Amino acid sequence: MPAPIRLRELIRTIRTARTQAEEREMIQKECAAIRSSFREEDNTYRCRNVAKLLYMHMLGYPAHFGQLECLKLIASQKFTDKRIGYLGAMLLLDERQDVHLLMTNCIKNDLNHSTQFVQGLALCTLGCMGSSEMCRDLAGEVEKLLKTSNSYLRKKAALCAVHVIRKVPELMEMFLPATKNLLNEKNHGVLHTSVVLLTEMCERSPDMLAHFRKNEKLVPQLVRILKNLIMSGYSPEHDVSGISDPFLQVRILRLLRILGRNDDDSSEAMNDILAQVATNTETSKNVGNAILYETVLTIMDIKSESGLRVLAINILGRFLLNNDKNIRYVALTSLLKTVQTDHNAVQRHRSTIVDCLKDLDVSIKRRAMELSFALVNGNNIRGMMKELLYFLDSCEPEFKADCASGIFLAAEKYAPSKRWHIDTIMRVLTTAGSYVRDDAVPNLIQLITNSVEMHAYTVQRLYKAILGDYSQQPLVQVAAWCIGEYGDLLVSGQCEEEEPIQVTEDEVLDILESILISNMSTSVTRGYALTAIMKLSTRFSCTVNRIKKVVSIYGSSIDVELQQRAVEYNALFKKYDHMRSALLERMPVMEKVTTNGPSEIVQTNGETEPAPLETKPPPSGPQPTSQANDLLDLLGGNDITPVIPTVPTSKPASAGGELLDLLGDITLTGAPAAAPTPASVPQISQPPFLLDGLSSQPLFNDITPGIPSITAYSKNGLKIEFTFERSNTNPSVTVITIQASNSTELDMTDFVFQAAVPKTFQLQLLSPSSSVVPAFNTGTITQVIKVLNPQKQQLRMRIKLTYNHKGSAMQDLAEVNNFPPQSWQ
Amino acid sequence: MIKFFLMVNKQGQTRLSKYYEHVEINKRTVLETEVIKSCLSRSSEQCSFIEYKDFKLIYRQYAALFIVVGVNDTENEMAVYEFIHNFVEVLDEYFSRVIMFNLDKVHIILDEMLLNGCIVETNRARILAPLLILDKMSES
Numbered sequence: 001m002p003a004p005i006r007l008r009e010l011i012r013t014i015r016t017a018r019t020q021a022e023e024r025e026m027i028q029k030e031c032a033a034i035r036s037s038f039r040e041e042d043n044t045y046r047c048r049n050v051a052k053l054l055y056m057h058m059l060g061y062p063a064h065f066g067q068l069e070c071l072k073l074i075a076s077q078k079f080t081d082k083r084i085g086y087l088g089a090m091l092l093l094d095e096r097q098d099v100h101l102l103m104t105n106c107i108k109n110d111l112n113h114s115t116q117f118v119q120g121l122a123l124c125t126l127g128c129m130g131s132s133e134m135c136r137d138l139a140g141e142v143e144k145l146l147k148t149s150n151s152y153l154r155k156k157a158a159l160c161a162v163h164v165i166r167k168v169p170e171l172m173e174m175f176l177p178a179t180k181n182l183l184n185e186k187n188h189g190v191l192h193t194s195v196v197l198l199t200e201m202c203e204r205s206p207d208m209l210a211h212f213r214k215n216e217k218l219v220p221q222l223v224r225i226l227k228n229l230i231m232s233g234y235s236p237e238h239d240v241s242g243i244s245d246p247f248l249q250v251r252i253l254r255l256l257r258i259l260g261r262n263d264d265d266s267s268e269a270m271n272d273i274l275a276q277v278a279t280n281t282e283t284s285k286n287v288g289n290a291i292l293y294e295t296v297l298t299i300m301d302i303k304s305e306s307g308l309r310v311l312a313i314n315i316l317g318r319f320l321l322n323n324d325k326n327i328r329y330v331a332l333t334s335l336l337k338t339v340q341t342d343h344n345a346v347q348r349h350r351s352t353i354v355d356c357l358k359d360l361d362v363s364i365k366r367r368a369m370e371l372s373f374a375l376v377n378g379n380n381i382r383g384m385m386k387e388l389l390y391f392l393d394s395c396e397p398e399f400k401a402d403c404a405s406g407i408f409l410a411a412e413k414y415a416p417s418k419r420w421h422i423d424t425i426m427r428v429l430t431t432a433g434s435y436v437r438d439d440a441v442p443n444l445i446q447l448i449t450n451s452v453e454m455h456a457y458t459v460q461r462l463y464k465a466i467l468g469d470y471s472q473q474p475l476v477q478v479a480a481w482c483i484g485e486y487g488d489l490l491v492s493g494q495c496e497e498e499e500p501i502q503v504t505e506d507e508v509l510d511i512l513e514s515i516l517i518s519n520m521s522t523s524v525t526r527g528y529a530l531t532a533i534m535k536l537s538t539r540f541s542c543t544v545n546r547i548k549k550v551v552s553i554y555g556s557s558i559d560v561e562l563q564q565r566a567v568e569y570n571a572l573f574k575k576y577d578h579m580r581s582a583l584l585e586r587m588p589v590m591e592k593v594t595t596n597g598p599s600e601i602v603q604t605n606g607e608t609e610p611a612p613l614e615t616k617p618p619p620s621g622p623q624p625t626s627q628a629n630d631l632l633d634l635l636g637g638n639d640i641t642p643v644i645p646t647v648p649t650s651k652p653a654s655a656g657g658e659l660l661d662l663l664g665d666i667t668l669t670g671a672p673a674a675a676p677t678p679a680s681v682p683q684i685s686q687p688p689f690l691l692d693g694l695s696s697q698p699l700f701n702d703i704t705p706g707i708p709s710i711t712a713y714s715k716n717g718l719k720i721e722f723t724f725e726r727s728n729t730n731p732s733v734t735v736i737t738i739q740a741s742n743s744t745e746l747d748m749t750d751f752v753f754q755a756a757v758p759k760t761f762q763l764q765l766l767s768p769s770s771s772v773v774p775a776f777n778t779g780t781i782t783q784v785i786k787v788l789n790p791q792k793q794q795l796r797m798r799i800k801l802t803y804n805h806k807g808s809a810m811q812d813l814a815e816v817n818n819f820p821p822q823s824w825q
Numbered sequence: 826m827i828k829f830f831l832m833v834n835k836q837g838q839t840r841l842s843k844y845y846e847h848v849e850i851n852k853r854t855v856l857e858t859e860v861i862k863s864c865l866s867r868s869s870e871q872c873s874f875i876e877y878k879d880f881k882l883i884y885r886q887y888a889a890l891f892i893v894v895g896v897n898d899t900e901n902e903m904a905v906y907e908f909i910h911n912f913v914e915v916l917d918e919y920f921s922r923v924i925m926f927n928l929d930k931v932h933i934i935l936d937e938m939l940l941n942g943c944i945v946e947t948n949r950a951r952i953l954a955p956l957l958i959l960d961k962m963s964e965s
Contacts (some may be wrong), residue, residue: 079959124936155945250904287907
């Protein structure tokens, strides 16, 4: 068999390949050659073959058959073989392969080898990919090497120790005595790695940190070393562009940061040296700036005196003015970190930051945007907003959503006047309308409702905005809602703030109808438009017939949501005309709900009491999961009202999460509030019903006794009983308490009870007492369900149970039809 | 700590790759192509630091070769930028001309400088010492 080609030749050959297929062919041929060579157990060329294999591995081809060969190479005596063997081990092996354990013995022997380079190899490999077992076995050797006088080995041993500590934190104590003398070395390599080791130890364990602060007097030592570095003259060994060993300086500064954090004594000891570094370092080159950056970060983090902090922020300000992009980026990042604590100082640089918004570079723009939002306050809101709106116009799409949300938040907090606020919102909606987040629409609607005196102005501006162009969905949704609510103001031309425009009722209806027909409108928007048209039936006087016609057309629409609305509104016209005006009255001023904003910009408040149920909020986009569809489908498609799980403050998150997943279209998160339901129209007259249920505990005082309880489900040892209560004051409400018990000999865990009812009912599920049904009927899970049954129809319910029993997950669906008449009549 | 170290040419082919944190082999190629795309699309005017998923990329261009280093949040970006330059200077001193045919030697140099994601040695003479001895041994 001819001698295998050298790595050099292989690389050259592969480079000549012009297509991916050609390259693959060459590699396969070579792999085959290598494999047969391995089989022949040829010692002389093994090294070469493994080297080639590593190259191919780097290109992305599988190379696992070389793993054992690496081990053989490691075990050989020749240095070249060992070298490649260890390299191969580092690249091809890792903890997940079992093969790596075989290396342990080899490494152990090599750690005690006579040649320092071999020892170095072993340390390097152990430090890169040692698993926890290997580390445990070999930690003693590493520690011994940490104490040698050979600086080449010492530095490698230090980093290996870092790896050991990361893998097996309990062994940290072992390395402690060895660290005593580490900082007395002259060799910079050792110094550097020792600092890394100390940093790692301090970060991992606060005890170590305290120990180093008090007993070892680490801070003075570090200060001394740093001073030497700065003061010493030109030293050719470590010089980088005129500064002596900047890498070491940066590392020491980082360790000082950790030592000084939250500790007054250490911080005081460092003050001088930090000031010295900050003032003496040359800033003309990148190197100097790197050191200054680290210094600034350290000053900000420790308890430094105010003069020092001002110095730091001034340095950052200088960075901002620098032409080099890297430095500006770095400055913006650090300013972002410090803006919380040193707000005033950063404000001074506001104009520079705002200029950075116009930079070409994406990373800088993003940082500048975040920083600008952090700097907005009551005084500068007008100026800043102008800049931010200009930025919104011209920035890349990936920023628009964040920018829009940030602007909304800032406007909400600091708006100097309602009119300005509304103008700003309008501007955002018209420029970046399609990027606005979904939750912004309800917030805006609420805002508009609350600024009572601006209704006429708002609706007029919105109308003008959508006259030309109704493709931006959030804008159209808000506009449709407002026109529905305040259409009468629009037509009567009562606006004080602006020139009133002459609009007839027909023109308004034209626009709403074109939104309904347009291909660009989503079904959510169409829902808004239809409801707005309906509302106008009470506000407009001459066009009621036209409205009736429109509504009846959509009674046969393909879109289920529109169809449902149209049919109900039709019914409203026909059978319940007497209720129409009361139902479609103006919305009351809503309670102020603090909103969730984009969390990276501002501290947010969680959602508190939910807004009262709105009649036409959007279900947030297309989202039914397949599970939701299953349960809904079972009860016959259209006639389902989803369950609203309400949440008292302490609640097992898992149970709630599953319920939410099942029933899809509720916009709840981990700390939920009851979302507004897409409720049917008749429900408006009793809006806060379910919310009253939230604040007071469910059971009524005046219950009607004597309703028999039923066994709703009994199968596989699980029995569920329903007990009923009804209130005299509110006869359409039935409170059902379910009790789940388990007669088998094993507990049922992760028990979740879910229910769905036909459309004419409303269901509210409170949280269960626990999620484990203990065996042998020793205990039960209790859960309360409230059913609203205004039409006094026969109660039916479909339930779904999921739990874990005897190690497997069980799931069952059942229908409950045997409700006693007294529970619903 | 440094997560990975890549040397890529302008056409997007990887010349050297070293990972300090385990990444699946098929994910590596995807990662490399994405990283390269974002670096190649930047002009010389723009900042050398990019944010990519949950690490930061620091890159530097030398003629037709890009050196990209991925770090996590705790590193000083500018120090790493200097380190890249240091590495290139070491390579320059050892290989007077074309580097890429001696991939294993480059790996050895890299190992001398970076261990497990942390900088070990930045002094040129000391880094190259074991290599020169190795060369002498293989010649004899």
